Amino acid sequence: MTENSIPPPLSLVCEVTHRCPLHCVYCSNPLVMQGQDAELPTEVWIKVFGEAAKLGVAHLHLTGGEPLARHDIIDLVRAGREAGLYINMITSAVGLNKGRLQALADAGLDHIQLSLQDAEEDLANRWAGARAHSKKLEMAELIKTESRLAFTVNIVVHRQNLDRLEKMIALAESMMPQRIEIAHVQYYGWALKNRDLLLPTREQLDSSIRVLHEAQKRLSGRIHLQAVLPDYYARYPKACVGGWGQQLLLIDPAGQALPCHSAGLIPGMTFDNVRDHDLSWIWYKSSAFERFRGDDWMQDPCRSCDRKTIDFGGCRCQAMQILGDPYATDPACSLSPHHDELVAIAAAASEKSSDMVYRILSAPTTESTPFLY
Numbered sequence: 001m002t003e004n005s006i007p008p009p010l011s012l013v014c015e016v017t018h019r020c021p022l023h024c025v026y027c028s029n030p031l032v033m034q035g036q037d038a039e040l041p042t043e044v045w046i047k048v049f050g051e052a053a054k055l056g057v058a059h060l061h062l063t064g065g066e067p068l069a070r071h072d073i074i075d076l077v078r079a080g081r082e083a084g085l086y087i088n089m090i091t092s093a094v095g096l097n098k099g100r101l102q103a104l105a106d107a108g109l110d111h112i113q114l115s116l117q118d119a120e121e122d123l124a125n126r127w128a129g130a131r132a133h134s135k136k137l138e139m140a141e142l143i144k145t146e147s148r149l150a151f152t153v154n155i156v157v158h159r160q161n162l163d164r165l166e167k168m169i170a171l172a173e174s175m176m177p178q179r180i181e182i183a184h185v186q187y188y189g190w191a192l193k194n195r196d197l198l199l200p201t202r203e204q205l206d207s208s209i210r211v212l213h214e215a216q217k218r219l220s221g222r223i224h225l226q227a228v229l230p231d232y233y234a235r236y237p238k239a240c241v242g243g244w245g246q247q248l249l250l251i252d253p254a255g256q257a258l259p260c261h262s263a264g265l266i267p268g269m270t271f272d273n274v275r276d277h278d279l280s281w282i283w284y285k286s287s288a289f290e291r292f293r294g295d296d297w298m299q300d301p302c303r304s305c306d307r308k309t310i311d312f313g314g315c316r317c318q319a320m321q322i323l324g325d326p327y328a329t330d331p332a333c334s335l336s337p338h339h340d341e342l343v344a345i346a347a348a349a350s351e352k353s354s355d356m357v358y359r360i361l362s363a364p365t366t367e368s369t370p371f372l373y
């Protein structure tokens with residue numbers, strides 16, 4: 001593709017740290033994470049936000065890990081606002097308090113996304129590997145009174161909690177957000193390690209879709225309720241990251257620029273660093289973003305498929321993880337010659353039980369709360 005035919009990125013996702021007080025069994029962070037020593041300093045993030053705005057980025061997503069684990073998070077939000085970006089923070093709310101929330105809103109934070117693990121405290125803490133649930137409820141009470149912030153509650157669902165979806169939606173509703181997002185676990189990183197424990201059954205999924213539709217009708221006009229379904233049961237794959245190198249640019253805590261959060265598992269990738277290169281050069285010229293842009297790389301059935309401009313052949317990382325070939329059609333697609341393998345994985349997983357593997361940073365930090373389980 002030529003530079004003129006490549007749109008600028010819509011979203012810049014900044015994993016400002018991999019440190020996190022939670023240890024969620026479904027975390028999609030990589031298994032080998034970066035410690036505090038490797039993190040970009042404040043001034044480099046500020047440089048990146050300015051370059052992003054010049055490049056045409058509209059949305060800045062501050063995530064991690066837990067972005068509140070950074071002591072300079074207020075400065076980062078202020079810098080994003082000064083650069084003219086719309087700023088969303090994805091957080092567990094552990095590390096938040098009234099003063100910090102006000103400071104974030106004063107600095108220009110536009111939107112906060114809070115995740116929920118379950119409707120019941122002991123279970124929610126179990127999936128998070130930390131005593132975080134009651135803190136989230138407390139912080140949700142504060143967030144809903146801060147009128148400058150738009151608010152989304154994100155409910156992460158899987159086999160262990162999907163039967164309580166109705167209760168979880170009711171809990172989220174009581175937090176009075178503008179949006180509730182039901183997000184089925186995506187099987188990357190730690191979630192892939194726990195796949196046998198987390199993949200829902202077909203029956204659970206069907207029943208949860210009925211719950212979802214009823215809640216959508218009930219909440220219509222008050223709260224926007226949307227769901228991301230698990231692609232192991234889909235007919236066609238998700239349009240992963242809106243197309244490789246088309247909409248999203250992700251920076252990891254150490255400054256490596258990736259087209260998606262799991263791209264590191266694809267062999268032969270080189271990720272340029274924002275310390276060494278301008279964001280515009282990275283987006284238009286770096287080999288990582290070029291690798292699966294357009295459709296020259298596609299094999300059949302994608303190459304000759306009229307949906308290739310809709311889903312872009314699905315997820316390269318999933319093709320790599322399941323089939324060992326990042327150029328293959330995503331096996332979540334019913335047209336993939338390997339789709340049956342994915343269906344078999346889903347069927348077998350729901351029969352199995354396995355030990356939970358909790359997400360831990362290889363280099364522990366003093367800011368982690370005691371590990372619960």
Ligand code: SF4
Pocket residue numbers: 020021022023024026027028029064065066092359
């Ligand atoms: S451990 Fe949980 S809260 Fe922390 S980054 Fe992973 S999913 Fe988010």
Ligand code: SF4
Pocket residue numbers: 236237301302303305306307308309311312313314329330333334335336
């Ligand atoms: S064959 Fe490829 S382009 Fe066609 S629907 Fe499946 S993944 Fe999408």
